[in-house]
Amino acid sequence: MSERRCLVVFYSRTGNTRRVGVEVARQLGCTVDDLTDVKPRGGMLGFVKGGIDAARKRLTQVAGVGHDPGEFDLVVIGTPVWAGTMAPAVRTYLAERKDRLPEVAFFLTTRSTGVEKTFRHMEEACGKRPKATLDLRERDVRKGDPSEAIGAFVAALSAEPNEGRPAP
Known part of the structure; x- marks a missing residue:
């Protein structure tokens, strides 16, 4: 992956998605954009409002975008699942x-x-x-060691397009 430029972009309210994103970036040698939702998302009220905004597919204001994704060959995007879908900060990043x-x-x-719904x-x-x-369960990120799953993900990203895949 060394000759390819890659960017890892993620939003994390609690730090779980950030932990995964930082490790993916470390293993791939990528640049990182750590998104910040300008709306307050802390505490129980922030959690509830965030879930409502996610379920209604609302956009938000995002800070922490330091790089143009068009300058990279690969952009790896990470989000927590909120109300069965992506966080508003990630939805906004993708829309913009x-x-x-x-x-x-x-x-x-x-x-x-x-x-599956969130990936879709x-x-x-x-x-x-x-x-x-x-996809990783939050409890596995907090208390376990997700490095094996992250390593397999990184290997899939590092593979050439036809490497390890059956021919049609």
């Missing part, structure tokens, strides 16, 4: 940069369900199929 995105990959952290929403939001996806 859809036309600038090169090849993409997705990762997410979740407490329970919503994995991310794909629809950016208009691209991901090269690879990774």
Whole structure:
């Protein structure tokens, strides 16, 4: 992956998605954009309002965007699952940069369900199929060691397009 330029972009309210994103970036040697939702999302009220905004597919104001995704060959995008979909900060990032995105990959952290639906929403939001996806349970990120799953994800991203895949 050394000759390819990659960017890892993520939003994290509690630090779980950030932990995964930082490790993915470290293993790939990528640049990082750590998104910040300008709306207050702390505490129980912020959690509830964030879930409502996510379920209603609302956009928000985002800070922490330091790089143009069009200057990279691969953008890896991470989000927590909120109300069965992506966080508003990630939805906003994708909506505002859809036309600038090169090849993409997705990762997410979740407490329970919503994995496939969230990946589908991310794909629809950016208009691209991901090269690879990774989903991790929040408890595994907090208390476990997700490095094996992250390593497999990174290996899939580092593979050439036909490497390890059956021919049609």
